[in-house]
Amino acid sequence: DTEVTQTPKHLVMGMTNKKSLKCEQHMGHRAMYWYKQKAKKPPELMFVYSYEKLSINESVPSRFSPECPNSSLLNLHLHALQPEDSALYLCASSHRTGNDIQYFGAGTRLSVL
């Protein structure tokens, strides 16, 4: 089983709202990732957690705040987003960091009005 579950599937929010994206995996993976994908572009890495610690932040604006409460769960808290933040947000996990295969969830389609 290589399932990564993301909720919600779709989210519409105003620029003053606060919302959260959730990602869950039960494969015993110790590395989890957030990517952002705009239409007709490849996924772009945002954050990497390794053993529940943030190991990579790709200079993401502070209006995006990641959290890893435990080894199975990854959240992305959103606040004061801009319309240009509208995109598909993808969560992925791998056994460990390094050369391990990353498995992607179905994504959350975010629209910022």
Next chain:
Amino acid sequence: QKEVEQNSGPLSVPEGAIASLNCTYSDRVSQSFFWYRQYSGKSPELIMSIYSNGDKEDGRFTAQLNKASQYVSLLIRDSQPSDSATYLCAVNIGGTASKLTFGTGTRLQVTL
């Protein structure tokens, strides 16, 4: 020079033919290479991973890696209309940590 380069396509092949997708990368120390398939509006799905020079076959798919030429390819035999998608080449740049870098993807169209 981009770190991972792919021809954006579209690559059009008739049903039953072999589709050949190519990818070059810039960092000589890269150690792991992946092909993902992405249908429109969906998330990337792993097709193949390859770590050593040579060929790796899985069903209708064959990945080929040549580290000396910094080149990785994906062959799809007996192409089906359901193979029509964007194929993303991903490389672990620098051979460290978890920084997968994706190419821009090649859009494949399999025609009837």
